[in-house]
Amino acid sequence: MACGGARRRKPPLPLLSIRGKTMNHAVHFELKDRDFRRISELAYSVCRINLHQGKKELVRSRLAKRMRALHIASFGEYIERVESDGAELTRMIDALSTNLTTFFREPRHFDFLVENVFPALRDNPAARSRFWCAGCSSGEEPYSLAMLLNEHLDAAGGRDIKILATDISTRMLDIARSGAYPETRFQNMDPLLKSKYFDRADDGGEPVRVAGPLLRQLIKFRYLNLMEPWPMKRNFDVIFCRNVMIYFDKPTQEALVRRFHEKLNPGGYLFIGHSESLIGVKHDFEFVQSSVYRRGGRAQ
Numbered sequence: 001m002a003c004g005g006a007r008r009r010k011p012p013l014p015l016l017s018i019r020g021k022t023m024n025h026a027v028h029f030e031l032k033d034r035d036f037r038r039i040s041e042l043a044y045s046v047c048r049i050n051l052h053q054g055k056k057e058l059v060r061s062r063l064a065k066r067m068r069a070l071h072i073a074s075f076g077e078y079i080e081r082v083e084s085d086g087a088e089l090t091r092m093i094d095a096l097s098t099n100l101t102t103f104f105r106e107p108r109h110f111d112f113l114v115e116n117v118f119p120a121l122r123d124n125p126a127a128r129s130r131f132w133c134a135g136c137s138s139g140e141e142p143y144s145l146a147m148l149l150n151e152h153l154d155a156a157g158g159r160d161i162k163i164l165a166t167d168i169s170t171r172m173l174d175i176a177r178s179g180a181y182p183e184t185r186f187q188n189m190d191p192l193l194k195s196k197y198f199d200r201a202d203d204g205g206e207p208v209r210v211a212g213p214l215l216r217q218l219i220k221f222r223y224l225n226l227m228e229p230w231p232m233k234r235n236f237d238v239i240f241c242r243n244v245m246i247y248f249d250k251p252t253q254e255a256l257v258r259r260f261h262e263k264l265n266p267g268g269y270l271f272i273g274h275s276e277s278l279i280g281v282k283h284d285f286e287f288v289q290s291s292v293y294r295r296g297g298r299a300q
């Protein structure tokens with residue numbers, strides 16, 4: 001039997017239904033320049049995320065996932081949806097922002113706190129201390145801070161210490177509030193801290209640990225777009241805004257840094273990401289060391 005000319009048939013790819021039609025799961029949505037510009041404008045106007053041409057493929061692939069989930073067939077249609085639906089606009093911003101974080105990320109900052117900031121707080125047990133993690137993503141940063149506050153300042157022992165942890169991503173805030181992380185997220189953390197502050201919560205699937213009460217009682221998670229008015233009435237002693245400003249242009253960084261300065265108590269500290277810097281940004285902070293800045297004046 002002659003079979004040399006028969007073509008091998010590929011197995012069918014999974015199909016998604018789009019408005020009654022079917023659509024190949026691997027479909028490639030084309031992102032026209034005009035649509036990319038509109039998406040960039042929207043992202044900039046909402047949260048000042050700066051999506052330059054080099055981010056086009058990233059935008060395409062991240063939003064394509066969302067479009068498949070919504071059974072939307074083109075970027076033009078997706079933009080119409082985003083423009084008429086505030087919840088989808090939030091989802092779009094969520095999909096476009098980068099949420100990478102880890103426990104004790106950039107550990108030099110945590111060493112700095114222990115060596116230079118906590119001693120002053122320890123000397124004044126009656127004082128209230130307020131920390132703000134602005135752009136906290138899925139919560140590892142404020143939980144790291146809360147562990148150190150417990151370890152070094154006995155934060156649970158009647159001191160008035162609180163951490164406000166905010167982000168624009170409701171999806172990340174849900175994870176942060178749940179306080180539940182797979183075991184693999186703790187790889188680089190001291191195992192003693194892990195077992196002291198995170199309880200096992202295995203349900204037969206992937207091993208998971210959940211933040212315990214010593215951490216939870218210190219932290220409030222809230223939605224906050226840094227570009228909008230800030231509802232907090234009181235000032236902070238320490239602000240972490242690490243690996244957030246990197247996505248903003250200089251004028252936006254400058255305006256934000258000025259607002260952080262106003263929101264700190266005299267002598268308070270601003271921490272930015274190790275790869276960020278305030279070079280070229282006008283500001284009133286004292287430079288302490290790379291990525292650490294201090295508001296002048298005596299701490300109260």
Ligand SMILES: C[S@@+](CC[C@H](N)C(=O)[O-])C[C@H]1O[C@@H](n2cnc3c(N)ncnc32)[C@H](O)[C@@H]1O
Nearest residue numbers: 047097098100101135137168169225226242243
């Ligand atoms: C890369 S993560 C940084 C997390 C953490 N600070 C760290 O350094 O590990 C950046 C976070 O900033 C948030 N973000 C971006 N633009 C924002 C805005 N305009 N307002 C509030 N949060 C924003 C993102 O949602 C994201 O979770």
